[in-house]
Amino acid sequence: MTEQLVRIENLKKYFPVRTGVLSRTTGFIKAVDDISFSVNKGETYGLVGESGSGKSTTGRVILQLQQPTSGKVFFRDREISTLNSRQLHAMRKEMQIVFQDPYSALNPRMTVGEAIAEGLAAHRLAAGRGLQEMAISVMESCGLSAYHYSRYPHEFSGGQRQRIVIARALSLQPSFVVADEPVSALDVSIQAQIINLLKNLQEKYHLTYLFISHDLGVVRHVSDNVGVMYLGTLVEEAPKKEFYAHPLHPYSKALLSAVPTTDPLAKKQRIALKGQIPNPAAPPPGCRFHTRCPHVMTVCRDTVPLLRTVAPGHSVACHLV
Amino acid sequence: MRTYIVQRLLLSVPVIFGVSLLVFSIVRLLPGDPAIAVAGVHATPAYISQVREELGLDKGLHVQYYLFAANLLRGDLGTSTFYKRPVSAILLERFPRTLELTVAALLLAALLGVTAGIFSAVTRNSIIDGAAMLASLAGLAAPVFWLALMLQLFFAVHLGIFPSAGSGTIFHLILPSITLGAASAGLLARMTRSSMLEVLRQEYITTARAKGLSETIVIGKHALKNALIPVLTVLGLQFGSLLGGAVLTETIFAWPGVGRLLVDAILTRDYPVVQGTVLVLSVSFVGINLAVDILYAYLDPRIRFDVKGGAG
Ligand SMILES: Nc1ncnc2c1ncn2[C@@H]1O[C@H](COP(=O)(O)OP(=O)(O)O)[C@@H](O)[C@H]1O
Numbered sequence: 001m002t003e004q005l006v007r008i009e010n011l012k013k014y015f016p017v018r019t020g021v022l023s024r025t026t027g028f029i030k031a032v033d034d035i036s037f038s039v040n041k042g043e044t045y046g047l048v049g050e051s052g053s054g055k056s057t058t059g060r061v062i063l064q065l066q067q068p069t070s071g072k073v074f075f076r077d078r079e080i081s082t083l084n085s086r087q088l089h090a091m092r093k094e095m096q097i098v099f100q101d102p103y104s105a106l107n108p109r110m111t112v113g114e115a116i117a118e119g120l121a122a123h124r125l126a127a128g129r130g131l132q133e134m135a136i137s138v139m140e141s142c143g144l145s146a147y148h149y150s151r152y153p154h155e156f157s158g159g160q161r162q163r164i165v166i167a168r169a170l171s172l173q174p175s176f177v178v179a180d181e182p183v184s185a186l187d188v189s190i191q192a193q194i195i196n197l198l199k200n201l202q203e204k205y206h207l208t209y210l211f212i213s214h215d216l217g218v219v220r221h222v223s224d225n226v227g228v229m230y231l232g233t234l235v236e237e238a239p240k241k242e243f244y245a246h247p248l249h250p251y252s253k254a255l256l257s258a259v260p261t262t263d264p265l266a267k268k269q270r271i272a273l274k275g276q277i278p279n280p281a282a283p284p285p286g287c288r289f290h291t292r293c294p295h296v297m298t299v300c301r302d303t304v305p306l307l308r309t310v311a312p313g314h315s316v317a318c319h320l321v
Numbered sequence: 322m323r324t325y326i327v328q329r330l331l332l333s334v335p336v337i338f339g340v341s342l343l344v345f346s347i348v349r350l351l352p353g354d355p356a357i358a359v360a361g362v363h364a365t366p367a368y369i370s371q372v373r374e375e376l377g378l379d380k381g382l383h384v385q386y387y388l389f390a391a392n393l394l395r396g397d398l399g400t401s402t403f404y405k406r407p408v409s410a411i412l413l414e415r416f417p418r419t420l421e422l423t424v425a426a427l428l429l430a431a432l433l434g435v436t437a438g439i440f441s442a443v444t445r446n447s448i449i450d451g452a453a454m455l456a457s458l459a460g461l462a463a464p465v466f467w468l469a470l471m472l473q474l475f476f477a478v479h480l481g482i483f484p485s486a487g488s489g490t491i492f493h494l495i496l497p498s499i500t501l502g503a504a505s506a507g508l509l510a511r512m513t514r515s516s517m518l519e520v521l522r523q524e525y526i527t528t529a530r531a532k533g534l535s536e537t538i539v540i541g542k543h544a545l546k547n548a549l550i551p552v553l554t555v556l557g558l559q560f561g562s563l564l565g566g567a568v569l570t571e572t573i574f575a576w577p578g579v580g581r582l583l584v585d586a587i588l589t590r591d592y593p594v595v596q597g598t599v600l601v602l603s604v605s606f607v608g609i610n611l612a613v614d615i616l617y618a619y620l621d622p623r624i625r626f627d628v629k630g631g632a633g
C-alpha cells in the first residue's frame with residue numbers, strides 16, 4: 001500500500017522579465033507551467049530533463065523557498081502553500097534540500113559543526129552540550145568523523161562537502177528531501193559513494209526523496225518513479241522499470257538514447273536532438289517539443305497534447321501515443 | 322596566524338625604507354633652493370652658503386641621506402627651516418587633527434555607504450535601490466572643491482547652521498568630513514550592494530532559509546558576515562586615500578592638519594617638514610593596510626588557514 005507524502009497540483013511558477021530603465025514587466029519566463037505529480041512515502045521520485053526545463057524551480061517551490069504563481073502543494077494532505085510563517089517554520093524541519101554545488105552550499109565562515117548545530121538549535125531539537133553530540137552523531141552516519149566538527153568547509157573535498165551538506169539536511173530529521181542534482185558536480189568515482197549514502201540513509205530513516213537530475217543513468221539507480229520535464233511541463237511519467245523499458249515520449253527516448261550502456265550487444269541508436277532548448281519566455285505553441293521532435297506532425301504545431309494515462313502509473317503527453 | 326603577522330610586519334620594513342628614499346629624493350628634485358628660501362632672496366651669497374652649510378645641504382646626497390636615515394631611526398625628523406622647531410613636535414600637533422578629520426569622514430562614509438548598500442541589495446530593483454544608487458553615483462562623481470563650495474554656500478552662508486571654515490568645535494568638523502567622505506560613501510555603497518547580491522545568490526543562503534532561520538538571521542548572520550569581508554578591505558584602503566585626500570579638504574576648510582602643513586611646507590621649501598609629513602602619511606598608510614590584512618585573515622578562515630601552507 002503506497003501512501004502519498006507530497007503532492008503538487010497544477011503548479012505554476014512564472015518569473016517576470018523586466019526590461020528598460022523603468023524595469024517594466026514585459027513578459028514571463030514560464031519556468032514551471034502547470035505540472036502535477038505526487039511522491040510516495042519512502043520512495044524516490046526522479047525528476048529529469050535538460051538544464052532549464054524547470055526542475056530546480058519545481059523543487060524550490062515545493063519547499064516554499066519560492067512562492068508559486070498558482071497551484072497547490074500538499075504535504076501529508078495538508079496544503080502548505082498557504083501556511084503562515086510560524087506554521088511554515090515548523091514545516092521546514094520536515095523538508096530539506098541538498099544542492100548540486102557543494103561549494104556554494106556551505107557558508108565559508110561557519111564550521112561544519114556550527115552549520116549543523118544552527119538548524120538543531122533553531123528547531124529546539126537539542127541544546128547546550130546535546131547540540132554537539134547530536135551533530136556529531138549525524139555527521140558519523142553520513143561518513144564523517146567527529147574531528148570534522150570544528151573544521152571549515154574549504155578544508156574538505158567535493159565529495160566530503162556533499163556529505164556535510166547531506167548531514168546538515170538530515171540533522172533536522174526531515175521526512176522529505178529534495179536532492180537537486182546532488183552528484184552532478186562530483187567525480188564519477190565519488191558519485192557512486194554519495195548515491196549509496198543517500199540510499200542507505202533513505203532505508204535507515206525512511207526518507208522520501210525528490211531526486212532531480214539531468215542524468216538518466218543516475219536516476220535509474222535511485223528512483224521508484226520517473227517524471228520527465230520539458231520547458232516547464234511534465235511530458236511523461238512512469239514507474240522506473242516501465243519507463244526504462246518502454247519510454248513513449250520522443251523526448252524521453254532521445255534522453256535515454258544518450259545514456260551510455262555497459263552492454264556491448266545492446267544495439268542503440270543515439271537520437272540526436274535538433275537545436276537548443278527554446279526560450280522559456282516564448283515557448284513554442286502547440287506541443288512545446290515540436291521544434292525539436294523527429295516525428296513532428298501538423299497537429300503538434302498548434303494543439304497542446306494533454307497528459308494521458310496509457311498504463312497504470314504511466315502517463316505521456318504526445319499526439320503520437 | 323602569528324607567523325602571518327610577523328611575515329607581514331617584516332615585509333613592511335623594505336616598504337618603509339623605500340618610501341624614505343623616495344621622499345628624500347623627491348624633495349630634492351623640487352625646483353627652488355631651500356637655502357635661498359631661508360636666507361631670503363636679497364641675502365648675500367656668503368650668507369646663503371652659510372645657511373646652506375647650517376642646513377647640511379653642502380654635503381653630498383648620499384651623506385645627506387645617511388644623516389637623514391640615521392636621525393630617523395632615532396625618531397628625529399629634523400628641524401623645520403620655517404618654524405625653527407622640531408618637525409616631530411609640529412607633526413604631533415597637526416597629525417591628530419588630520420586623523421580626526423579622516424576618521425570622521427571614514428565613519429560617515431562607512432555608516433552611510435554600508436547601510437545604503439545593504440538596503441539596496443535587500444530591496445533590489447526597488448525605488449529605494451534606485452535612489453541609493455543614484456546618490457552613490459553623485460557622491461562618487463562630485464568634484465571635491467565643488468562639493469565643498471556647495472556645502473559652504475548652503476549650510477554656512479545660506480542656512481548658517483555650520484561654520485564655513487576653521488576648527489575648534491564638533492560643528493567645524495561636519496562640512497569637511499562630508500566633503501572628504503562623500504566619494505568613499507558612494508564607493509562603499511556600491512561595493513556593499515554588489516557584494517551582498519553575490520552572497521545572496523549562494524545556495525547556503527537558500528539552505529539557511531530552508532533550515533527555518535528567520536530572515537534577520539539569514540541576512541545579518543549568514544549574508545552580511547560574508548559580504549562585508551571585501552567591503553572591509555575597501556574601507557581600509559579608503560582610509561589611506563582619505564589621508565591623502567585630506568590635503569585638499571584641509572586647504573579649502575582652513576583645517577589645521579598635516580594637509581595644510583604640507584602645502585605650506587612645499588611653498589616655503591621647508592624640506593624637513595615635507596619629508597616628515599610625507600613619511601608619517603606613508604607609514605600610516607602602510608600600517609593601516611597591514612591592520613586590514615590581519616583583520617581580513619582573522620575574518621576569513623580560508624586565508625587564516627592557507628597561510629600555513631604558504632599561499633596567500
Ligand atoms: N529566480 C529566477 N528568475 C528568473 N528566471 C529564473 C529564476 N530561476 C530560474 N529561472 C529560469 O527558469 C527556467 C528554469 O530554471 P530551473 O528551474 O533552474 O531549471 P533546471 O533546474 O531544470 O535547469 C530557466 O530558464 C531559468 O533561467
Ligand SMILES: [Mg+2]
Pocket residue numbers: 052055056057180181
Ligand atoms: Mg537545476
